[in-house]
Amino acid sequence: MQAKLLLEDGTLFTGRSFGAEGETTGEVVFNTGITGYQEVLSDPSYCGQIVTMTYPLIGNYGINRDDFESVRPYINGFVVRRHEPVPSNWRAQYTIDELLREHGIIGISDIDTRMLTRRIRHQGTMRGILTSGSLSTEELMERLNSSVSATNQVSHTSTSHIYTSPGPKERIVLIDYGAKTGIVRELSQRGCDVVVVPQDTTAEQIRRLHPDGIQLSNGPGDPKDVPAAVKVIEELLGEYPIFGICLGHQLFALACGADTDKLKFGHRGGNHPVKDLQTGRCYITSQNHGYTVKESSIEGTELEVTHINNNDKTIEGLKHKTYPAFSVQYHPEAAPGPFDNGYLFDQFLTMIREYKAQHPQKTRQAEMMAAVKGAN
Numbered sequence: 268m269q270a271k272l273l274l275e276d277g278t279l280f281t282g283r284s285f286g287a288e289g290e291t292t293g294e295v296v297f298n299t300g301i302t303g304y305q306e307v308l309s310d311p312s313y314c315g316q317i318v319t320m321t322y323p324l325i326g327n328y329g330i331n332r333d334d335f336e337s338v339r340p341y342i343n344g345f346v347v348r349r350h351e352p353v354p355s356n357w358r359a360q361y362t363i364d365e366l367l368r369e370h371g372i373i374g375i376s377d378i379d380t381r382m383l384t385r386r387i388r389h390q391g392t393m394r395g396i397l398t399s400g401s402l403s404t405e406e407l408m409e410r411l412n413s414s415v416s417a418t419n420q421v422s423h424t425s426t427s428h429i430y431t432s433p434g435p436k437e438r439i440v441l442i443d444y445g446a447k448t449g450i451v452r453e454l455s456q457r458g459c460d461v462v463v464v465p466q467d468t469t470a471e472q473i474r475r476l477h478p479d480g481i482q483l484s485n486g487p488g489d490p491k492d493v494p495a496a497v498k499v500i501e502e503l504l505g506e507y508p509i510f511g512i513c514l515g516h517q518l519f520a521l522a523c524g525a526d527t528d529k530l531k532f533g534h535r536g537g538n539h540p541v542k543d544l545q546t547g548r549c550y551i552t553s554q555n556h557g558y559t560v561k562e563s564s565i566e567g568t569e570l571e572v573t574h575i576n577n578n579d580k581t582i583e584g585l586k587h588k589t590y591p592a593f594s595v596q597y598h599p600e601a602a603p604g605p606f607d608n609g610y611l612f613d614q615f616l617t618m619i620r621e622y623k624a625q626h627p628q629k630t631r632q633a634e635m636m637a638a639v640k641g642a643n
């Protein structure tokens with residue numbers, strides 16, 4: 268069956284339909300990862316977008332139950348050069364076609380994804396309409412123009428209730444704006460007691476959970492869509508050690524008085540070089556973002572730039588000059604991607620331990636003892 272993808276600049280791609288049938292609109296973005304399509308499909312930060320993979324062969328190793336980055340995919344459409352319907356891998360439990368059908372995600376294959384990517388790189392990110400139906404180009408353009416862009420996607424991707432991944436060590440409250448499972452996995456592997464809370468949890472509710480540190484997750488959309496989340500971070504800043512990832516990094520920057528902007532076509536892939544400005548060392552990072560912290564907005568804030576992107580020199584990492592708080596624009600949880608950056612979770616835990624040593628009254632045990640003394 269035929270499928271069509273029409274971009275807002277009028278470029279039309281005609282290919283073959285796979286996955287679900289129907290019609291969808293969204294921002295069309297490209298990911299340059301050679302592997303990891305399952306993790307890309309299930310990364311909540313892609314909520315509402317139509318994603319194209321620049322690697323030409325997709326589906327060849329199937330889908331398994333272990334590699335999901337969230338309970339369900341949130342993307343609207345999936346665009347590939349060649350869709351392989353028969354996976355060949357011992358871990359494969361079902362096919363990509365089955366996954367897309369199950370979640371109503373419309374796929375298109377057999378289009379020139381290189382041309383599509385070059386178009387986006389040249390023009391900047393564009394919206395598009397993807398259909399397995401037989402509408403004319405004029406009808407598709409009309410529908411695309413009358414559709415509205417998604418806003419506040421965070422409210423769709425965040426958990427609606429608190430859940431935990433218990434552990435014997437530091438209690439980390441993870442604010443879930445659309446968190447990738449990899450973040451919980453990395454913290455749990457280090458023995459943390461992880462409490463995942465909805466995106467609209469107040470600072471007071473978080474305090475009552477007695478965190479040792481606060482992790483701000485990744486998430487979809489424009490960081491300026493969630494001003495309430497910025498306010499909460501502002502309140503907690505200085506009270507607890509904070510580590511922000513991707514959307515969490517952008518929200519942390521806004522909470523510290525910096526500003527964000529939209530990149531021309533974003534960074535999405537598994538091999539973005541990032542330089543640590545303190546050591547001069549370059550790390551290979553996994554990325555998925557369309558927004559960035561504006562460099563010109565850093566001056567006058569309490570923030571210091573710690574990492575930059577070696578390709579376009581945009582900000583990739585920040586730290587607070589006085590409070591124990593830092594953030595990165597990329598994905599240290601590496602799913603998909605290189606394991607280079609797992610050390611950042613260790614750095615977060617070291618920061619928490621140092622902070623606790625300097626502020627002994629802030630430990631949970633000291634609080635409980637003070638409460639008992641007060642009661643006597």
Ligand SMILES: NC(=O)CC[C@H](N)C(=O)O
Binds near residue numbers: 487
């Ligand atoms: N992965 C993320 O958290 C993405 C952050 C934000 N939605 C952006 O596109 O820039």
